[in-house]
Amino acid sequence: MDYKVLSELVAGKATGETLTDKELEGANVEALISAGHLQEIKSTQKKED
Amino acid sequence: MAVFLNNGVSVTINSVDLSAYVSSVTVTREFDELETTAMGASGHSRIAGLSNDSFTISFFQDFAATKVNATLEAVLDSASKTTTCVVKPTSAAVSATNPSYTGTIFVGSWTPINGGVADLATVDATFKVNGAIAKATT
Numbered sequence: 208m209d210y211k212v213l214s215e216l217v218a219g220k221a222t223g224e225t226l227t228d229k230e231l232e233g234a235n236v237e238a239l240i241s242a243g244h245l246q247e248i249k250s251t252q253k254k255e256d
Numbered sequence: 257m258a259v260f261l262n263n264g265v266s267v268t269i270n271s272v273d274l275s276a277y278v279s280s281v282t283v284t285r286e287f288d289e290l291e292t293t294a295m296g297a298s299g300h301s302r303i304a305g306l307s308n309d310s311f312t313i314s315f316f317q318d319f320a321a322t323k324v325n326a327t328l329e330a331v332l333d334s335a336s337k338t339t340t341c342v343v344k345p346t347s348a349a350v351s352a353t354n355p356s357y358t359g360t361i362f363v364g365s366w367t368p369i370n371g372g373v374a375d376l377a378t379v380d381a382t383f384k385v386n387g388a389i390a391k392a393t394t
Contacts, residue, residue, distance in 0.1 A: 216323075
């Protein structure tokens with residue numbers, strides 16, 4: 208899962224940048240999303256005909 | 257590194273840099289002391305028990321989105337109530353003279369409103385560490 212950074216306080220990342228689960232190891236992702244720091248990036252898969 | 261002014265301490269909780277909202281921070285590394293003094297001893301003797309580390313931090317309270325209260329209360333409200341806390345003497349890269357102290361903290365309490373009519377809104381919190389604080393110099 209990847210996450211878009213929404214706030215300016217996320218260490219080492221600017222707003223709009225992306226974080227991965229690996230980079231967030233040890234962090235409480237549930238709380239980061241709840242506090243408005245991160246937003247899940249939904250993977251979009253193209254439908255095959 | 258020589259003696260230095262303590263005004264640049266870096267405090268990151270749950271990957272969020274809250275340094276600009278911190279007025280005081282104390283990193284405590286300690287072990288329980290288990291008394292092993294036996295009959296005939298002329299002084300106390302001890303061995304180390306379990307580690308009992310903690311971070312004590314004074315925050316300037318801010319209820320705005322993504323600031324102090326939102327960041328910490330979200331951990332308190334989460335299922336695990338745990339996250340990572342990293343404290344360094346300065347925001348510079350980790351080195352022998354700028355070591356990092358990292359621990360998994362349990363946010364079991366939080367006092368969002370604290371103080372009297374003439375006081376600045378602050379929060380004083382002590383976060384106990386699960387396991388022990390890890391010091392890194394590289």
